Amino acid sequence: MxxxxxxxxATTPMDPRVLDAMRPFFTFRFGNPSSTHRVGITTREAIEKARSQLAALINAAPEEVYFTSGGTEADNLALKGYAFANCAKGRHIIVSSIEHHAVLHSAETLRKFGFEVSILPVDGLGRVNPQDVNRVVRKDTILISVMHANNEVGTVQDIAEVGRIAKEAGVILHTDAVQTVGSIPVAVNELGVDMLSLSAHKFYGPKGVGALYVREGVRIIPSLDGGVQERGLRAGTENVPAIVGMGAAAQIAQTEMxxxxxxxxxxxxxxxxxxxxxxxxxxxxxxxxxxxxxxxxxxxxxxxxxxxxxxxxxxxxxxxxxxxxxxxxxxxxxxxxxxxxxxxxxxxxxxxxxxxxxxxxxxxxxxxxxxxxxKFTSIPFQYVSTAKDDSKPIQSEEKKIISVDARGLYCPMPVLKTREIFDSMNIGDTLQVIADDPAAESDLQNWARFTGQKVISVQRRGSEICFSIEKVRVIS
Missing domain, CATH: 3.90.1150.10 (Aspartate Aminotransferase, domain 1)
Structure with a gap:
């Protein structure tokens, strides 16, 4: 089959032509790009060729492209690098609610350093309303980050309109374009973005390499200290084979897109x-x-x-x-x-x-x-939120029976899922767990004993194991 x-x-298979371009840099073209002899110069020239290939794909100048280890690093460098470099201008940042966690978690980190973060809502189709951007922009806003297209539902945003609003307000705009570069036409000037993140393995290039476009004149500080690679913005010896592969993938994408x-x-x-x-x-x-x-x-x-x-x-x-x-x-x-x-x-x-x-x-x-x-529907279920509400008493007169399906999950996931649901249950409630991992039979019973819960029954139905566990005490 x-x-x-x-x-x-999630990722694309590497194009064989990309691998062919990379092969020499795993073997005889092994020089350190920072070396000044001919072996090093050869690899330096290969990196700059890849930089030009990638710049052509997004209609940018080569000197505005900085190589990273991937989209996550590019997002982190954009948000943190710009925020820390420009905090004297303001400490307010705007991001959308559907960003990749590389953006959302970076924003949360900045919040811990005293920055204010506004989260933009989306409609039922996953679209940011540009007027919402206009509404939350303040005098102390220094950065807006809205992804070009969502990785989960695929909706493409009107980044050009967001860019127009950002420019009028004098605010820098970053976009996570990991899902769009190499897939649909992306031109940084048409979008009106000042920074843009991308990743090679989304357009048939190698994993472990990405890039951040930074418009000329935009100041950010490096997240890594050490050497002066990438014009001082990203220290560390470059991953030459991957960068060369990214350049080749970019050139192919531009031709075949x-x-x-x-x-x-x-x-x-x-x-x-x-x-x-x-x-x-x-x-x-x-x-x-x-x-x-x-x-x-x-x-x-x-x-x-x-x-x-x-x-x-x-x-x-x-x-x-x-x-x-x-x-x-x-x-x-x-x-x-x-x-x-x-x-x-x-x-x-x-x-x-x-x-x-x-x-x-x-x-x-x-x-x-x-x-x-x-043709085959699962047993009825209700998603149980694990968010704790301290206003509700632990005891409840009405006892509930809650079902959780752990089929297809393997150690330690059935136990983790059971624990997650248990945290939201009241004393006296019963959890019915269905699992098909053989290890779950002993794992769940051992967990129940260790945490002081009551195992009511354990039944086998073919390859499936059905547990009934009553909550008799709060798990500390």
Whole structure:
């Protein structure tokens, strides 16, 4: 059975032509780019060629491109580097509620250093209203960060309009364009951005390398101390093979982007139209048209994400439920939550993202498997928030029975999921856990004994194990 890879938003396979460009720099072209002899000069020239190739892809000047280890580092460098360098001008920063955690967590770190952070809402399609930006901008605002397109639901933002507002207010604009560079046309001047983050492995380049575009005249401080590489902005010997690969991938993307986009968009639309006809409870996440070429994000409504993903994986179909960086989280996506999607529905999300090598035949097979999956619905469930409410008493006269499905999860995840739900339960409530990891049989019983809970029953149903555990004490 041939596998079908539809998780290109997480990463793309490296183009063989990119690997060919990289090979010499793993072997005989091994020089340190900072060396002044001919071996070092050769690698320095290769880096500058890659810088020009990448700059051409985003319509920037080569000297405005700084190489990093990836999109996460680029986001961190943009937010923290600019904020710390310009804190004398103001300490107010604006970010959207659906940003990648590299941006959101950087903003939270800055908050700890005395910066104020305003979070922009989005509508039900995942769009930032540019007028909301205009509304929250203040005299002490120094930075706005709004992603170009969302990695989970695929909605593309009107960054040009946000850029116009930022320019009028005299505020620097950063955009996380990790999902768009190499996928759709990106021109920094047309977007009106001052900083832009990108990553090679999203457009068939190598992992572990990215870049930050910084418009000439924008001052940021480095996050690493040491050497003077990247004109003093990013210390450390450059990852020459990866940088060369990124340049090659950029050049290929610039040449083939239009054809790729047309092909991938056709697959996206075919799957979207077909999948929405499978069941009336299936809904599309994000904007129907203003979205990334290959992104299909849906809430299945009846079947939770880990169940559909496990079933698809067993048939050789590799998909996801959202961001790979948060794929092990046991709570709804912050993106879907910000869009106003109820927690129960958000826990059924399925993301399929196409690449240049996918085919219509593969779309047909995906639809067939999804059709089979939709014939079997999971047991009814209710998402239980783990947020603690100190205003509610621990004791409750009304005892509840709560179901949690841990099938498809392996040690230690069944125990962690049980503990997460237990924290929100009242004394006397019962948790029913269904798991299919053989280790869960002993793990959950040992956990219950260790924490002083009451194991009511343990039953086997084929390969599945069903636990009933009563909460008799608060877990400290």
């Amino acid at each position: 041939n596998s079908i890879y539809v998780d290109h938003a 239009a054809l790729r986009s047309t092909h991938i968009s056709k697959l996206r639309d075919l799957l979207t139209e077909t999948i929405l006809q499978l069941d009336s409870g299936i809904t599309l996440n994000g904007h129907r048209h203003e979205r990334l070429p290959g992104n299909v994000s849906v809430c299945l409504g009846k079947i939770r994400s880990h169940e559909s993903l496990r079933a698809l994986n067993s048939k050789g179909i590799c998909a996801s439920s959202g961001s790979a960086c948060t794929s092990h989280a046991l709570k709804p996506s912050h993106v879907l939550t910000a869009m106003g999607i109820p927690s129960e529905e958000a826990m059924t999300v399925l993301r399929l993202t196409f690449g240049k090598d996918n085919t219509e035949t593969e779309v047909q097979r995906i639809v067939e498997e999804l059709c089979n999956i939709m």
